[in-house]
Amino acid sequence: MRITRRETFNAAHRLFRPDWDDQKNLEVFGKCSNPNWHGHNYTLYVTVEGDVSPETGFVLNLKALSKIIGTFVLEKLDHKNINTEVDFMQGKLASTENLAIGIWEQIEGPIMDMNARLYCVKVVETEKNFVEYFGK
Amino acid sequence: MRITRRETFNAAHRLFRPDWDDQKNLEVFGKCSNPNWHGHNYTLYVTVEGDVSPETGFVLNLKALSKIIGTFVLEKLDHKNINTEVDFMQGKLASTENLAIGIWEQIEGPIMDMNARLYCVKVVETEKNFVEYFGK
Amino acid sequence: MRITRRETFNAAHRLFRPDWDDQKNLEVFGKCSNPNWHGHNYTLYVTVEGDVSPETGFVLNLKALSKIIGTFVLEKLDHKNINTEVDFMQGKLASTENLAIGIWEQIEGPIMDMNARLYCVKVVETEKNFVEYFGK
Amino acid sequence: MRITRRETFNAAHRLFRPDWDDQKNLEVFGKCSNPNWHGHNYTLYVTVEGDVSPETGFVLNLKALSKIIGTFVLEKLDHKNINTEVDFMQGKLASTENLAIGIWEQIEGPIMDMNARLYCVKVVETEKNFVEYFGK
Amino acid sequence: MRITRRETFNAAHRLFRPDWDDQKNLEVFGKCSNPNWHGHNYTLYVTVEGDVSPETGFVLNLKALSKIIGTFVLEKLDHKNINTEVDFMQGKLASTENLAIGIWEQIEGPIMDMNARLYCVKVVETEKNFVEYFGK
Amino acid sequence: MRITRRETFNAAHRLFRPDWDDQKNLEVFGKCSNPNWHGHNYTLYVTVEGDVSPETGFVLNLKALSKIIGTFVLEKLDHKNINTEVDFMQGKLASTENLAIGIWEQIEGPIMDMNARLYCVKVVETEKNFVEYFGK
Numbered sequence: 001m002r003i004t005r006r007e008t009f010n011a012a013h014r015l016f017r018p019d020w021d022d023q024k025n026l027e028v029f030g031k032c033s034n035p036n037w038h039g040h041n042y043t044l045y046v047t048v049e050g051d052v053s054p055e056t057g058f059v060l061n062l063k064a065l066s067k068i069i070g071t072f073v074l075e076k077l078d079h080k081n082i083n084t085e086v087d088f089m090q091g092k093l094a095s096t097e098n099l100a101i102g103i104w105e106q107i108e109g110p111i112m113d114m115n116a117r118l119y120c121v122k123v124v125e126t127e128k129n130f131v132e133y134f135g136k
Numbered sequence: 137m138r139i140t141r142r143e144t145f146n147a148a149h150r151l152f153r154p155d156w157d158d159q160k161n162l163e164v165f166g167k168c169s170n171p172n173w174h175g176h177n178y179t180l181y182v183t184v185e186g187d188v189s190p191e192t193g194f195v196l197n198l199k200a201l202s203k204i205i206g207t208f209v210l211e212k213l214d215h216k217n218i219n220t221e222v223d224f225m226q227g228k229l230a231s232t233e234n235l236a237i238g239i240w241e242q243i244e245g246p247i248m249d250m251n252a253r254l255y256c257v258k259v260v261e262t263e264k265n266f267v268e269y270f271g272k
Numbered sequence: 273m274r275i276t277r278r279e280t281f282n283a284a285h286r287l288f289r290p291d292w293d294d295q296k297n298l299e300v301f302g303k304c305s306n307p308n309w310h311g312h313n314y315t316l317y318v319t320v321e322g323d324v325s326p327e328t329g330f331v332l333n334l335k336a337l338s339k340i341i342g343t344f345v346l347e348k349l350d351h352k353n354i355n356t357e358v359d360f361m362q363g364k365l366a367s368t369e370n371l372a373i374g375i376w377e378q379i380e381g382p383i384m385d386m387n388a389r390l391y392c393v394k395v396v397e398t399e400k401n402f403v404e405y406f407g408k
Numbered sequence: 409m410r411i412t413r414r415e416t417f418n419a420a421h422r423l424f425r426p427d428w429d430d431q432k433n434l435e436v437f438g439k440c441s442n443p444n445w446h447g448h449n450y451t452l453y454v455t456v457e458g459d460v461s462p463e464t465g466f467v468l469n470l471k472a473l474s475k476i477i478g479t480f481v482l483e484k485l486d487h488k489n490i491n492t493e494v495d496f497m498q499g500k501l502a503s504t505e506n507l508a509i510g511i512w513e514q515i516e517g518p519i520m521d522m523n524a525r526l527y528c529v530k531v532v533e534t535e536k537n538f539v540e541y542f543g544k
Numbered sequence: 545m546r547i548t549r550r551e552t553f554n555a556a557h558r559l560f561r562p563d564w565d566d567q568k569n570l571e572v573f574g575k576c577s578n579p580n581w582h583g584h585n586y587t588l589y590v591t592v593e594g595d596v597s598p599e600t601g602f603v604l605n606l607k608a609l610s611k612i613i614g615t616f617v618l619e620k621l622d623h624k625n626i627n628t629e630v631d632f633m634q635g636k637l638a639s640t641e642n643l644a645i646g647i648w649e650q651i652e653g654p655i656m657d658m659n660a661r662l663y664c665v666k667v668v669e670t671e672k673n674f675v676e677y678f679g680k
Numbered sequence: 681m682r683i684t685r686r687e688t689f690n691a692a693h694r695l696f697r698p699d700w701d702d703q704k705n706l707e708v709f710g711k712c713s714n715p716n717w718h719g720h721n722y723t724l725y726v727t728v729e730g731d732v733s734p735e736t737g738f739v740l741n742l743k744a745l746s747k748i749i750g751t752f753v754l755e756k757l758d759h760k761n762i763n764t765e766v767d768f769m770q771g772k773l774a775s776t777e778n779l780a781i782g783i784w785e786q787i788e789g790p791i792m793d794m795n796a797r798l799y800c801v802k803v804v805e806t807e808k809n810f811v812e813y814f815g816k
Contacts (some may be wrong), residue, residue, distance in 0.1 A: 002268045010534065012420040013446040015737070016162030028736060031741060032505035037420040038487040039447005041534055052237070056164060057151070062145055062265055063166060079439035079446040093737030097681055101732070126418065126449055129742055132727075133684045137775055138812045140786060146399065148284040148309040167351035173284040173312005174351040177398055183812075188781070193695070193773030197811055199710060215303035215310040262282065262313055273505055274540045287601070296439060299599060302607060324509070328436060329423070329501030334537055351578055365601030373596070401606055404546045409641055410676045460645070464572060464638030470673055471574060539644070554690040554806065556717040569749035577757035581692040582759040583719005585806055623718040670690065670721055 003059045004047040004121055007069050009078035011086075012039040013094040037081065043130075044073065045122040048111055060116040068114075072106040072116065096125045100133040108135070138255055139195045140183040143205050145214035147174040147222075149230040151163045173217065180209065180239065181258040184247060196252040204250075208242040236269040244271070274391055275331045276319040279341050281350035283358075284311040285366040310351065315402075316345065320383060332388045338339065340386075344378040368397045371397040372405040380407070410527055411467045415477050417486035419494075420447040421502040440476040445489065452481065452511065453530040456519060468524040476522075480514040504533045508541040518541070546601045547661055548591040551613050551656075553622035555630075556583040557638040581625065588617065588647065589666040592655060604660040616650040640669045644677040652679070682799055683739045684727040687749050689758035693774040717761065720736075724753065724783065725802040728791060739795040746796075751758040752786040776805045780813040788815070 014037050015029035025033040032038070046069055050059040076086050082094045088102045089111040104121045111118045150173050151165035161169040166176070184206055186195040212222050218230045224238045240257045247254045260266040286309050288300035297305040304310070318341055322331040348358050360374045374395045378384045383390045396402040422423045422445050423437035433441040440446070454477055462475040484494050490502045496510045512529045530539040558581050559573035569577040576582070590613055594603040620630050628639045632646045648665045655662045668674040694717050695709035705713040712718070726749055731741040756766050762774045769781045780803045791798045804810040 001236070003233065004266050004268070006264050008535065010446055010448050012447040021794075034487050034489070034493075036489035036493050037447065038418055038489070039420040039445065039756065040418050041449045051258075052231075052233045057231030057234045059233055059267070061164075077441050081442070081444035081446070085444050095732075095737030097732045097739055098737045100499050100681070127416065128686050130684050132684070132737070134682075137780070139777065140810050140812070142808050144399065146310055146312050148311040170351050170353070172357050173309050173311065174282055174352035174353070175284040175309065176282050177313045187776075188777045189684075193775030193778050195777055195811070197708075215306050217306070217308035217310070221308050263280065275505065276538050276540070278536045293652075300605075309409075324503075324505045329503030329506045331505055331539070335438075335464070365598075366600030369596045369603055370548065370601045372545070400550050402548050403603070404548070409644070410675050410678075411641065412676070414672050450611045459640045460639075465639030466674070467641055469572075552807065554718055556719040578759050578761070580761035580765050581717050581719065582690055582761070583692040583717065584690050585721045623714050625714070625716035625718070630718050661757050671688065 001050045001052055001059050001101055002047050003062070003065075005062055005065050005069060007044045007066070008041060008072060009044065009074050010039060010041045011077050011080050011082050012037040013082035013095060014098050017093065028123060031050070037083075042077075042099075043124040044069070045120070045124075046103075046107065046118070047120040047122070048116045049119040050116040053081050060111075060114050065111070066111045068107055072110060073103050075115070076106075096129070096131045097133070100131050104133050104135060114118050137188055137195050138183050138185045139198070139201075140181050141198055141201050141205060143180045143182070143202070143210060144177060145180065145210050146175060146177045147213050147216050147218050148173040149218040150174070151230060153229065158255075164191075173219075176261050178213075178235075179258070179260040180205070181260075182243065182254070183256040183258070184252045185255040186252040196250050200250060201247070204243055204246045208246060209239050210240075232259050232265070232267045233269070235259055236267050240269050240271060273324055273331050274319050274321045275334070275337075276317050277334055277337050277341060278315045279318070279338070279346060280313060281316065281346050282313045283352050283354050284309040284333075285347050286310070286352035287366060288363065312397050313385075314349075314371075315396040316341070317392070317396075318375075318379065318390070319392040319394070320388045321391040322388040332383075332386050336386060337383070338383045340379055344382060345375050347372060368395050368401070368403045371395055371406070372403050376405050376407060409460055409467050410455050410457050411470070411473075413470055413473050413477060415452045415454070415474070415482060416449060417452065417482050418447060418449045419485050419488050419490050420445040421490035422446070423502060425501065432487050445491075448533050449483075449533040450507075451468060452477070453528070453532075454511075454526070455517065455530070456524045457527040458524040467521075469472040471524060473519070476515055476518045480518060481511050483515075493505050504531050504537070504539045505541070507531055508539050512541050545596055545605070546591050546593045546602050547609075548589050549606055549609050549613065551588045551610070552585060552620060553588065553618050554583060554585045555621050555624050555626050556581040557626040557637060558582070561637065581627075585671050586621075586643075589664070589668075590612070590647075590651065590662070591664040591666070593663040594660040594661045604655075604658050608658060609655070612651055612654045617647050617655060620650075624647040631677050640673070640675045641677070643667055644675050648677050648679060654670070681732055682727050682729045683737050683742070683745075684704075684725050684743050685749060686744055687724045687726070687746070687754060688721060689724065689754050690719060691719045691757050691760050691762050692764040694718070695774060696771065709744060717763075719785040720805050723777075724749070725800070725803040725804075726783075726787065726798070727800040727802070729799040730796040731785050740791075740794050744794060745791070748787055748790045748811045753783050755779060756786075771797045776809070777805055777813070780811050784813050 005061040015032040092098045100121045100123045122132045151168040152161040211264045236257045236259045258268045288297040288306040364370045372393045372395045396403045423440040424433040500506045508531045510527045516526045530540045559576040610668040636642045644665045644667045666676045695712040698707040772778045780801045784801045802812045
């Protein structure tokens with residue numbers, strides 16, 4: 001059984017490599033490399049896998065899951081600049097893929113502490129693209 | 137190849153255990169334990185897996201699948217009280233997880249009779265959470 | 273300029289008149305008259321009209337509007353039984369139309385106190401129907 | 409008859425007044441005043457009013473309307489920083505209200521040149537709020 | 545008070561004038577003039593305006609409205625070719641604008657017979673464009 | 681890691697077998713066998729699986745993926761008649777299942793040429809049904 005929680009946040013970011021010049025960044029990352037930033041309303045789906053507890057009928061309590069996501073993800077990302085302000089994204093390219101991996105690493109442990117298993121982190125960047133990360 | 141049918145129903149329910157007092161139910165289930173009921177517009181996705189028939193180009197005829205869901209699920213759940221009126225939920229906690237399992241057990245046989253294999257029952261309770269059940 | 277805030281709540285209700293018997297209620301209200309209740313995820317859109325403040329660039333502060341809706345509407349309706357638990361719906365038929373009027377009467381005054389004008393209360397009951405109330 | 413075109417863009421912005429200190433900006437604009445920017449996927453609905461041409465069956469050719477929005481709005485806003493890079497937003501608070509007014513002023517003339525009348529500019533900032541501007 | 549019913553249908557169509565050659569049709573109507581047809585999932589919103597009946601709490605019974613739309617619109621349009629099979633579109637350009645007018649003329653009378661007033665017919669052709677017709 | 685691109689197209693089609701008479705086609709395919717065609721707004725989700733490149737932070741460049749889908753799928757399908765105009769659907773039943781297989785075969789090679797692996801082609805035909813194809 002899998003259960004999924006949907007959360008939203010918005011943030012600014014920029015795709016670029018500091019070791020490339022503006023021209024090279026523009027070629028590879030297009031408009032997303034704009035030095036003055038742009039941003040998105042991100043939608044996050046966190047899917048957890050486990051057995052249904054006979055005591056509660058739940059895989060896990062969604063309020064607890066929501067609190068984990070709030071503490072370890074949303075407080076760090078919502079209304080922030082992903083490149084400059086988010087500790088777990090420092091030194092990484094601010095792509096949606098890396099964001100999904102970073103979010104996974106933030107919440108995998110706390111979810112394990114609840115005796116559940118993180119199955120998938122899905123990050124929707126725009127209505128035209130999203131990524132799904134299932135761990136290593 | 138997988139094919140999915142989407143259906144909707146709405147129902148009242150309440151999360152609580154009769155062997156717990158109101159205080160304990162409130163602690164575990166929060167507002168969802170309200171003794172006077174609350175309700176949802178549920179969205180149901182039934183996914184069936186199989187080969188494409190060379191005769192029809194279909195995995196299975198969606199009209200037949202829709203009829204199975206109508207007879208075995210929607211007629212029993214739509215505009216009903218899940219706790220008190222739905223035969224296949226009697227004696228169970230009315231969680232979304234248990235609802236997905238109950239729906240799976242209702243339709244697995246009839247779908248098998250159509251030479252197809254039920255792959256997933258997904259139940260969306262609110263825009264913030266859903267569950268997916270893939271069978272035992 | 274109009275600005276709209278979207279909120280959600282879920283609740284149980286039943287359409288029936290106590291002065292009609294079950295048969296008459298069933299004829300007029302159909303499945304919605306089920307004596308054991310059913311429920312919905314309601315979506316609420318509150319639209320306020322006003323001039324843009326040169327000081328803030330806002331018609332009104334959405335956080336304040338959200339707080340008004342939370343206090344006067346959501347705390348009373350969310351996870352409740354509209355027929356039996358919601359003070360401003362007592363003695364009324366629990367139709368979406370009457371719900372929209374009731375919500376309007378709850379928030380018109382507090383919004384006026386913020387020097388803005390309530391323009392529309394829209395209540396979406398299912399993906400197939402919604403109502404809009406613009407005041408008397 | 410009204411016809412509406414939907415377009416999307418994403419951008420970074422920040423709500424703040426340079427004549428207020430950070431504390432005052434935080435009090436009024438909350439997280440939206442973050443000095444390091446945040447951003448959104450904006451959805452834009454442009455509604456035009458007019459008679460149906462007996463020659464084409466159209467109020468106006470949507471391809472021409474889409475081109476106007478592309479040239480006068482999207483090229484200036486998409487993947488940009490609203491506060492620092494968008495000419496028609498210079499010296500204004502970067503609120504959704506002011507953005508709608510700015511967009512209106514950009515396209516009202518070109519639409520009039522097509523013998524149609526701009527009726528409404530709707531800007532959706534997040535799934536919880538949007539504004540509609542109908543001109544002076 | 546306004547109440548809206550949402551319905552869906554899908555149909556094939558083609559934008560062209562028989563008195564223009566293919567080249568002229570292509571210039572004005574673009575890909576929509578393809579002689580071999582194309583098609584859409586249309587979404588229809590019918591909005592009716594009226595007072596709330598003290599007897600039922602309804603502006604009008606949605607089941608009756610749905611039946612009117614089914615009989616006078618969906619049975620004629622769903623899974624049809626708008627240009628060649630729909631009686632009320634004969635001799636007209638199959639634009640979304642003309643479709644909205646045609647639907648209005650089909651249902652205005654029957655809705656009036658229910659003592660309600662048709663307020664708006666909205667037809668969504670794609671996720672990028674829709675029209676709204678409010679009558680003459 | 682999986683990354684998904686969403687695209688849309690609209691097309692006309694008809695479900696029927698030339699070796700069956702109209703009556704037999706109607707029995708099996710229902711309204712979808714209408715000889716005068718009907719159509720849909722199709723939504724296409726192409727999911728690609730791969731490792732995240734340390735150089736770009738991407739599984740693959742979405743602009744390149746979008747170009748592949750544009751060239752090998754959308755140019756052939758958008759605003760077309762699936763039965764009569766689409767080369768890769770000739771001689772096949774125009775079901776959503778066969779469409780997904782046809783699209784897979786169109787893009788699997790070009791995606792492999794980008795050192796990525798096509799994981800899933802999902803085709804949404806209406807808001808009530810979709811198919812997912814994962815290759816042989």
